[in-house]
Amino acid sequence: MQDIDAEIKELIATIIEKDASQIDPDARFIEDLGVDSMMALEILAAIEKKYKIVIPEERLPEFITLNATIKIAKEYLADKK
Amino acid sequence: MFKDKVAIVTGGSRGIGREIVLMLAKNGADVAFTYLTNKDAAEEVALEIKKLGRRALAMQVDTRDFDKSKEFIDRTKQEFGRLDILVNNAGITKDKALMMMSKEDWLSVIDTNLNGLFNLARNAVVTFLKQKSGNIVNITSITGIVGMARQTNYAASKAGIIGFTKALAKEVAPYNIRVNAVAPGFIGTDMVAGLKEEYKKALAENIPLGRFGEPAEVANAVKFLLSEEARFITGQVVVIDGGLSLK
Numbered sequence: 038m039q040d041i042d043a044e045i046k047e048l049i050a051t052i053i054e055k056d057a058s059q060i061d062p063d064a065r066f067i068e069d070l071g072v073d074s075m076m077a078l079e080i081l082a083a084i085e086k087k088y089k090i091v092i093p094e095e096r097l098p099e100f101i102t103l104n105a106t107i108k109i110a111k112e113y114l115a116d117k118k
Numbered sequence: 119m120f121k122d123k124v125a126i127v128t129g130g131s132r133g134i135g136r137e138i139v140l141m142l143a144k145n146g147a148d149v150a151f152t153y154l155t156n157k158d159a160a161e162e163v164a165l166e167i168k169k170l171g172r173r174a175l176a177m178q179v180d181t182r183d184f185d186k187s188k189e190f191i192d193r194t195k196q197e198f199g200r201l202d203i204l205v206n207n208a209g210i211t212k213d214k215a216l217m218m219m220s221k222e223d224w225l226s227v228i229d230t231n232l233n234g235l236f237n238l239a240r241n242a243v244v245t246f247l248k249q250k251s252g253n254i255v256n257i258t259s260i261t262g263i264v265g266m267a268r269q270t271n272y273a274a275s276k277a278g279i280i281g282f283t284k285a286l287a288k289e290v291a292p293y294n295i296r297v298n299a300v301a302p303g304f305i306g307t308d309m310v311a312g313l314k315e316e317y318k319k320a321l322a323e324n325i326p327l328g329r330f331g332e333p334a335e336v337a338n339a340v341k342f343l344l345s346e347e348a349r350f351i352t353g354q355v356v357v358i359d360g361g362l363s364l365k
Contacts (some may be wrong), residue, residue: 075247075293082248094244 041114045084045107052079062104084110090117119345121146124198126191128152128181128238129208131160133307134257137333138205138340143167143174145341150175150194152208173198181208181234188241195245203344204242206235207257209275213268224271231275235282243290252295255340256283258355260303260363276301280355287353296352298343303359305331326361 050057053072066072072080077100081092084106090113100106125142129135130151140163142149149167153160153176160176167174175197179190195201209231212223235256246252261269262276280299287297304310304321310330313321322329339356342348357363 078244078247085248 041111042107044087045110046103048083048087049080049103049106052076052083060103063102065102066100080106088114088117090114119145119341120203123147123202124194124200125149125203125205126151126194126201126238126242127205127207128234129154131156131163131176134302134305134333134336135207136163137337138207139163140166140170141334141337141341142203143170143172146172147203148173148198150177150190150198152177152179152181152190154178154180154208181237182229184237184240187234187237191238191241191245201242201245202251202253204238204252204254205257205340206238206254206279208234209257211269211272213272215268216270219271227271228275231272232278232282235279239286246295247290247293250294252290253344254286254295254297255343256297256299257336258283258299258301260301260357260359263301263355263357264363283355284353291352296348298348298351298353299355300336300339300343301355301357301359302331302336303357303362305333305336307333324362325359326364329360331358331360
C-alpha cells in the first residue's frame with residue numbers, strides 16, 4: 038500500500054505542478070497548495086485512469102488533502118478487489 | 119461526421135429536436151433523447167434512428183428534475199459507453215402580455231428552458247472535463263437577442279441561455295470542450311403552428327427571406343457547430359432567422 042501512497046502523491050504533484058517533496062500529506066489542497074476545482078477533478082480523473090476505478094463525482098468535495106485523497110482511492114481499490 | 123460518437127438531445131421527439139436527433143443519427147452518432155409527453159412520437163423517432171443503423175435511447179425525462187436528468191445521462195453512458203455531444207433543445211412557450219402573465223407562466227418557462235439546461239449541462243460537464251473533450255450546442259431563440267412582445271418569460275430564458283453559453287465556453291475551453299448556441303427565428307414547428315393564420319402570414323412578410331424556416335435548416339447549423347469544421351468556434355450564437363433580426 039505504501040506504493041500507492043507514493044504514486045498518488047507523485048500524480049498529484051504533476052497535476053498541481055509542485056515537487057512531491059513539497060506536498061505535506063495533510064496540507065489543504067485549496068488553502069495551502071493553491072489547487073482549484075478543475076485541478077481537483079483532474080486529480081480524480083488521473084486516479085481513476087491509473088487504477089481503472091470509478092470514483093463518483095459526488096466524492097470530489099472530499100478531496101481536501103493528499104491523505105484524504107489516498108484514503109478515498111484505497112476505498113475504491115478495495116471494492117475492486 | 120459523428121461516427122461512433124454518442125449524443126444526447128433534450129426534447130427530441132418532435133420539432134427542431136427531432137430533426138437534430140435524426141441529423142446526428144444520419145451522420146453516424148448513437149443518440150439518446152428525452153421527451154416529456156408524446157411516447158408514440160418518441161418511439162417513432164427511436165425506430166428511425168435504428169433504421170439508420172444507430173443505437174437509440176428514448177427516455178421520458180422532465181428536464182426540470184435534476185436527479186432525473188442525472189439518471190438519464192448516467193444511463194446513456196452505461197448503455198452507449200461514452201458521451202460526446204449534448205444538445206439542449208427542450209423548451210416551452212407560454213406567451214402572454216406581462217400584465218396577464220401569472221407567476222406560474224413565468225416560472226414554468228424559466229424552469230424548463232433555463233433550469234432544465236443547467237440540469238443537463240451540469241450532469242454532463244464532469245464527463246466532458248474528465249475526458250478533455252465534449253461539444254455542447256444550446257438552442258436559444260432570436261427573441262433572446264431582439265425580444266418579442268408577449269414573450270418576456272421566453273425571451274428572458276433564451277437570453278439566459280446565451281449568457282450561460284458564453285460563460286461556460288470560457289470556463290471549459292482549456293479542456294477542449296466547445297459550447298455554442300443557435301438562435302432560430304420563426305421555424306415551422308408545433309410551437310409556431312399554434313399562432314393564428316393571419317398573424318403567421320404577417321410574420322412571414324416581415325422576414326427578409328420571405329418565409330418561415332424549416333427544422334432541417336436549424337439542424338444543419340447544429341451539425342456545423344458540432345463538426346470538426348467548427349473546431350475554432352466557441353461561445354458563439356448562430357442566428358437562423360431568414361434575416362428577421364436585421365430589422
